Amino acid sequence: xxxxxxxxxxxxxxNWSGGTSTQLYIYPAKSDYQQRDFAFRLSTATVEVEKSDxxxxxxxxxxxxxxxxxxxxIHKNRYSKKLGKFDTDSFEGxxxxxxxxxxxxFNLMTRGTAKxxxxxLSIEKKxxxxxxxxxxxxxxxxxxxxxxxxxTINQKIHxxxxxxxxxxxxxxxxxxxxxxSRDSEVILSKITI
Numbered sequence: 428x429x430x431x432x433x434x435x436x437x438x439x440x441x442n443w444s445g446g447t448s449t450q451l452y453i454y455p456a457k458s459d460y461q462q463r464d465f466a467f468r469l470s471t472a473t474v475e476v477e478k479s480d481x482x483x484x485x486x487x488x489x490x491x492x493x494x495x496x497x498x499x500x501i502h503k504n505r506y507s508k509k510l511g512k513f514d515t516d517s518f519e520g521x522x523x524x525x526x527x528x529x530x531x532x533f534n535l536m537t538r539g540t541a542k543x544x545x546x547x548l549s550i551e552k553k554x555x556x557x558x559x560x561x562x563x564x565x566x567x568x569x570x571x572x573x574x575x576x577x578x579t580i581n582q583k584i585h586x587x588x589x590x591x592x593x594x595x596x597x598x599x600x601x602x603x604x605x606x607x608s609r610d611s612e613v614i615l616s617k618i619t620i
Contacts (some may be wrong), residue, residue: 428597428598452468486538489520489535543616561617566616568592573588
């Protein structure tokens with residue numbers, strides 16, 4: 428099993444017309460979001476204006492999850508949907524998409540054969556959660572949105588705090604044990620390439 432832990436200071440945050448965007452992870456590591464040559468990308472964003480338009484991203488499939496706040500996401504000539512905390516929506520980057528409302532969101536972008544799912548996991552203080560590691564998943568990534576958890580890998584305990592990112596690869600079939608050091612919220616991404 429391979430794993431890496433990234434901390435808040437490792438991430439790059441940029442400004443956009445409606446707020447900020449923080450890239451948490453991009454694969455392959457040498458890919459460039461601006462060049463659109465990635466297989467997948469994870470990021471968070473703040474939406475600080477009441478109405479915003481999403482960047483057109485042809486060839487990119489998107490999944491968005493609201494972490495804080497609420498929005499109405501509008502896909503022109505398709506559908507609109509109200510999203511609150513931990514609600515998700517999946518859509519194509521080529522769609523003309525806008526939103527009304529302010530929020531912090533979590534984004535998974537995939538291209539080519541890459542596919543992924545995002546889910547939220549609430550862990551109470553002292554609660555133990557066992558996560559199965561499925562061999563058909565290439566990446567299991569956990570983003571600590573709030574709180575603090577400990578995880579045991581190879582008999583060694585690692586503390587993960589708010590804003591940390593855990594990336595696990597090459598795990599075969601095994602279980603991962605997470606324990607809440609405090610009440611915590613973790614966003615899990617499972618990605619296949």
